Amino acid sequence: MLRKVVVCAVAVLGSAALNAVPATAIVGGSPATPESAPYQVSVQSEGWLGKSHVCGGFLLSANKVITAAHCVDGAAVPKLEVQWGGLNRDKLPMSSSVTKITIHPQYNSADLANDVAVLTLSKSATEADGVKFARLATSDPATGADVTVTGWGRNQRDSTNVPQQLQAAQLPVLSRDSCAAVYSEPGAPFDTTGRFCAGPANSEKAVCNGDGGGPAVLGGAVFGITSGGGPGCEKPSLFSSASYFKRWLESQ
Structure with missing residues (x-):
């Protein structure tokens, strides 16, 4: 999930970004299965x-x-x-x-x-040979629930290599207050409207460079669109809320 970059380390966006940077691979994941993310x-x-x-x-x-x-x-x-x-x-x-x-x-x-x-x-996809279209959730995931994230981004923070095989990891959803606390700075509170955080506090699992845009799935529905994380992929991951943007996404 790098902006205008293919396989490079993400640049820190500065104080205006509230320590949030675009997400780019799955750290701490394991090889995904065909059922992990058919879309x-x-x-x-x-x-x-x-x-x-x-x-x-x-x-x-x-x-x-x-x-x-x-x-x-x-x-x-x-x-x-x-x-x-x-x-x-x-x-x-x-x-x-x-x-x-x-x-x-x-x-x-x-x-x-x-x-x-x-x-x-330009070319239409079909639901065949293991390919499916995603279903967007109608609510945000509950605090503590595990969402499954998938991606081909970096799987090691100190490497620019990206895996050939799709990686998957389960990340626990944080409360809105915890999410805001992670990304807020003095005098610059973090607005969690339309997004949520997920990931263990010790950052042993996280999205990283190359994962952006991928799905965060729970119970067969997409609850989040991978957005970003902290510098070095060492903070809980940020996701845009599928339910919050559902009407807009489906109208395009």
Whole structure:
């Protein structure tokens, strides 16, 4: 979930970002199974060395993909491609070019508020061969519940390498007060409207570089869109609330 970056360490955004930086791989995860995220996609961008994985995302319908706004902010439509249909990001059997990028009109790159976007595909996906369309939750997950996150981002904080196999981890949801406390600074309270935090306090499991835009799933429904985390991927992870943005996402 790097913004305009493919496989680099995330730059700290400064005090205005309230210590929140775009999320980029699963730290402390394990290889995902086909059932973990049948709607998972890899959002890729054309560069000097060809197409490379930039962020995650997931299929909402035949030609709509949900991802994080920071993943595609400033991206050129002709350079984007979405691939899906498997666990190995280098051997995903289905792909489509992108015809339209729709970023939430209130997206704020400084603090990652409203960090959601919808990509329109030129080629329709089908629910076959293990591929499914995601169902968005109608409420936020309960405090303490474990959401399953998936991604091809970094799985070690001190490495720029990203795994070929999709990784998965379960993260416990924090209370809104705990989430705000993690990211607030003196004189700059953190607004949790439209988002939630998940992850153990010791950060042994977290999203990291390359995971942005991916799903946070509970009970077969997508409850969150991976947004960001603290510098070095050492804070509980931030997710945009699927239920909060449900109407907007489904209307695009």
